[in-house]
Amino acid sequence: MIGKTVIPFGPQHAVFPEPFHWRLVMEEERVLDAIPGIGYMHRGIEQLATRMEFAKTLFLAERVCGICSFMHALAYAESLEKLMDVEVPPRAKYLRTIWAELARLQSHLLWIGLAADAFGFESLFMQAWRVREYVMDMVEFTEGGRVMTSSVTIGGVRRDLHEEAIEFLLENLDKLEVGFEEVYQVFTEDPLIKHRTVGVGILSKEDSIRLGAVGPTLRGSGVAQDMRMLGYAAYGELEFQPVVEDSCDSYARMVVRLKECFQSINLIRQAIKKLPDGDVLVKVRGKPEGEVVTRIEQPRGELLYYIKANGTKSLERFRIRTPTLSNLPPLMHMIKGACLADVPVITLSIDTCIACTER
């Protein structure tokens, strides 16, 4: 009989892109209990926001996370527009949708590469990131920056799409689709990847609802919940259905993300086709007052913004709940009973974003 051992896992670990710590209580090869340790990347953004001017906080919100920076800016702008009763022009709504889907594409492709790297599949990792470069080019061409795009502002967007940019988008989307199809085939057919993911990290439908999972983690457990169905930006006018998988394991969560890439490509094409003419920005006057909650579908799941303003130039309270925080309790549940060798794959399967979580 071997007693319990505690194995520290992280914060510096080859599979984690960001510092995340596990204390794994092990009995032989099985994990009995997993205690997460977070707080290595706390920057005090919520507190800082209460001292900045509300218009400048947009850029601060954008810097909460490096991968989903656009989504944070979008959530902040949508919240303040609700508070200040601003009606965004329809063209700006469509542009926001296009850019949000580009952000989702680049985030999912980044995760796909990292997941391949975690399996030890180095060449697939490079192929996934090669394909991702098309998305990064589209982002840079249309928004001006590869990561920090600063393209959303309160009352609309700061840039417009001209003819040349739309052609560039459509051309690159075709290239992306062809390239991604190859990566998709490897992910869905390769026996090695299936061996590492099928049946690993089971999260049943009931558990996922009970523990409050969000995003692809929830959809991988067979629950069709997608914040885009709420119809913010121009999602209400586009045709799509949430991608749902029923097998409840790491493989299902992976397939949800892969299929969402095709969905995003489709949504961008739809949005470009329906893109209305007109202005992209309305002037915003006055100062915000009141409370507002906004929910946005980030690549990792539901992002919740709570903002309380009191009519002064800075906000009274700024609170962000990120999808990774919601996905931590389901993750703890999944890891219990798993093998030590499966811990990295299960942890990656929820697509952890520690910078978001700790702000």
Added chain:
Amino acid sequence: MFEMLNTILKNLFSGPVTRPYPAQRREPFASTRGQIKSVIENCIFCMRCQAACPANCIVVDRKEQTWSVDPYRCIVCGMCVEVCPTEAIIMNRHYRDPVKHREPIVKHQEGPIPKINPKAKGIN
């Protein structure tokens, strides 16, 4: 088996995807925000850029006729370029070069402050 052959042939006859970096550099797109450049001759020292900067990296001194930016605090959001009424700040698409010492960029204007009508361009 044949799928593998396809991949091998494709990789044999197509060139590498990556660039031989220092010899061949990637050109940024025309719309890329690389760094801000000051055209100090146009500056009327209205301080709008200083007020709009979310990173507080621009300092304008009307008395001394100097305009300075800390490029290491600058987040290249382009707000100053948007609010500038006289196009005295422009966006350059090339990223900042590496330097050995961290110093602010200070521009000094000679002669009297130019009288340019700020209403020529839309002001936010």
